[in-house]
Amino acid sequence: MAGTEGPAVAGGLTARGLAALAPGVRQRLLGGLSDREVAALFYDWRFWARPEQLPPDGPWRIWLVLAGRGFGKTRTGAEWVRAQVELHGRRTIALVGPTMAAVRDVMVEGEAGLLAVAPPWNRPVYKPSLRRIDWPGGASAHVYSAEEPERLRGPNHDAAWADELAAWSRLEETWDMLELTLRAGGDPRAVITTTPKPLKRLKAIIEDPDSVVTRGSTYDNAGNLAPAFLTRILKRYEGTRLGRQELQAELLEDVPGALWSWAMIEAARIEALPALARIVVAVDPAATAGPDADETGIVVAGRTIDGIAVVLADLSLRGSPAAWGRRAVEAYRGWRADRIVAEVNQGGDMVRHVIATVDPAAPFRAVHAARGKQARAEPVAALYEQGRVRHAPGLAALEDQMCAFVPGTGASPDRVDALVWALSDLMLDPATEPKVWTI
Numbered sequence: 159m160a161g162t163e164g165p166a167v168a169g170g171l172t173a174r175g176l177a178a179l180a181p182g183v184r185q186r187l188l189g190g191l192s193d194r195e196v197a198a199l200f201y202d203w204r205f206w207a208r209p210e211q212l213p214p215d216g217p218w219r220i221w222l223v224l225a226g227r228g229f230g231k232t233r234t235g236a237e238w239v240r241a242q243v244e245l246h247g248r249r250t251i252a253l254v255g256p257t258m259a260a261v262r263d264v265m266v267e268g269e270a271g272l273l274a275v276a277p278p279w280n281r282p283v284y285k286p287s288l289r290r291i292d293w294p295g296g297a298s299a300h301v302y303s304a305e306e307p308e309r310l311r312g313p314n315h316d317a318a319w320a321d322e323l324a325a326w327s328r329l330e331e332t333w334d335m336l337e338l339t340l341r342a343g344g345d346p347r348a349v350i351t352t353t354p355k356p357l358k359r360l361k362a363i364i365e366d367p368d369s370v371v372t373r374g375s376t377y378d379n380a381g382n383l384a385p386a387f388l389t390r391i392l393k394r395y396e397g398t399r400l401g402r403q404e405l406q407a408e409l410l411e412d413v414p415g416a417l418w419s420w421a422m423i424e425a426a427r428i429e430a431l432p433a434l435a436r437i438v439v440a441v442d443p444a445a446t447a448g449p450d451a452d453e454t455g456i457v458v459a460g461r462t463i464d465g466i467a468v469v470l471a472d473l474s475l476r477g478s479p480a481a482w483g484r485r486a487v488e489a490y491r492g493w494r495a496d497r498i499v500a501e502v503n504q505g506g507d508m509v510r511h512v513i514a515t516v517d518p519a520a521p522f523r524a525v526h527a528a529r530g531k532q533a534r535a536e537p538v539a540a541l542y543e544q545g546r547v548r549h550a551p552g553l554a555a556l557e558d559q560m561c562a563f564v565p566g567t568g569a570s571p572d573r574v575d576a577l578v579w580a581l582s583d584l585m586l587d588p589a590t591e592p593k594v595w596t597i
Contacts (some may be wrong), residue, residue, distance in 0.1 A: 167525065173206050196313045201277040203237040204369075206257050206317065210374050215350070216368040222363055223351045225374035225577060226405040228383050231351035233270035242276055242317045243297045244437040249441075251299040252310070252318040252340055252578035254289075255327045258303040265321050266291060272299070298389045302336075310335035316343030324355040333359055353404055376405040382416070415564040417539040423557050426542060426549045431468065434460035439489045440580035443482065443509050443571050454482040455576030457556065461584040467547045469580075472571045483512035490520055492597030497521035499583045501575065519521055525579055533572065538581045547581065 194258060194555065199205055213221055221238075225231050225354075227498035244249035255261035263458065265271050266284055272291060276282055282293045291299040302309055304326035317357055326332050340346035354360065363369055380388060395401030397505055402408045411420075458471040473489050490498050500509045502524040513522050541547050549557070556573045563571045576577045 185334040192570050210372050214370045219368035221349045222371045224354050224371055224407050226376040228376045228379055229374045232380050235351040236275045239319050243293050248317040249297050250315045253299050254302045254313040255321045256304050261301050293514040304332040307332040307335045312341050315339045316346045318348040325351040327450050329359050354409040408555045418560040422542045426547050427550045432462050435463040436461045437493050437495040438486045438580050438583050439495050439498045440576045441486050442575035453572045455572035457576040457580045458489050459580035467581050467585050469549050472553050479512045483516045487516040497523050499579050501525045536577045537577050
């Protein structure tokens with residue numbers, strides 16, 4: 159039984175389309191299938207796949223599937239290889255993974271690997287001693303490890319599947335060698351399935367005009383993942399840089415000239431909050447109001463009795479003075495802060511007036527930007543380099559702005575300014591006698 163391009167049910171329906179039909183219609187369609195057609199449907203990837211798991215149209219050379227954990231990358235790669243053998247006449251395929259064990263355990267013998275997706279009528283045989291998989295019709299897939307790029311010298315391939323390329327220990331050498339082997343047949347192609355990392359070669363592949371990039375996240379395949387897994391990873395990783403990279407498949411990289419790096423942010427992360435001696439709410443007000451106005455930065459931070467700063471919350475918003483005034487006072491009350499700190503250069507007494515209108519009793523300290531943003535921010539960035547700042551969960555937008563802030567360029571970094579005012583008040587200015595709050 160040969161593979162087929164389309165679904166085996168009437169009207170070219172997919173599994174999602176079939177599930178959306180009325181139960182009676184669905185039952186009639188499925189009930190009319192023969193045993194042979196049911197078997198074909200079970201192994202028909204175009205019927206079961208989500209659209210983003212199917213190869214794009216057009217004359218591409220590299221299909222890069224840049225997606226988060228649990229997206230279904232392995233199944234996507236294995237089904238693509240299977241289609242190359244069954245439908246497109248490929249004869250010599252390269253399978254390359256981070257290690258030989260990874261190729262065997264994931265790409266070949268894994269629960270979504272080549273042996274698992276193969277139909278009984280065209281099941282390949284894995285020959286570990288030969289580092290090869292053979293199909294009944296004569297096609298073969300050859301197994302390689304990114305730890306041994308020299309093994310790719312000499313062979314010719316008409317297709318390749320490169321898995322978790324961002325984890326290859328010898329990425330540059332291995333990819334160069336693999337590309338040089340793609341010279342058999344009239345249209346050699348490769349699929350790459352990987353979570354992203356800010357690597358030079360991966361960025362070059364993304365920018366290659368012969369590449370087509372499919373992006374996806376863990377959440378795209380949530381219906382097929384264990385609820386306990388989703389609950390656990392959401393609690394632990396959502397909103398963190400690692401979560402954005404491994405779950406959302408974002409390509410996060412440092413910006414040249416930025417005062418903060420992602421390594422500094424990652425080193426600052428904590429999950430449990432310590433006892434705090436002081437807490438402040440810092441406000442960097444927008445100069446104007448309206449839908450096109452800058453955000454008003456509002457950051458809550460504290461200091462432990464041992465002199466470690468903890469950034470607790472980013473409550474920044476785009477809104478009227480009344481809106482940000484309420485938000486700042488609510489933060490002051492909710493966090494039982496010592497005071498509100500706000501820049502008054504642009505707004506003058508307006509800032510003090512806005513806060514007093516909401517809560518006349520809220521302690522307020524006005525700060526003046528006598529120096530430029532870089533001069534104010536550099537001592538705060540140095541606190542991170544010294545390991546004297548911690549970040550609570552849920553600060554993704556602030557962290558993005560920090561790692562993109564290059565002094566003298568771009569728009570005003572309102573969240574960063576509020577952070578600088580907060581940490582300056584807590585760590586760099588003479589402090590009042592602390593009181594201890596346990597959060």
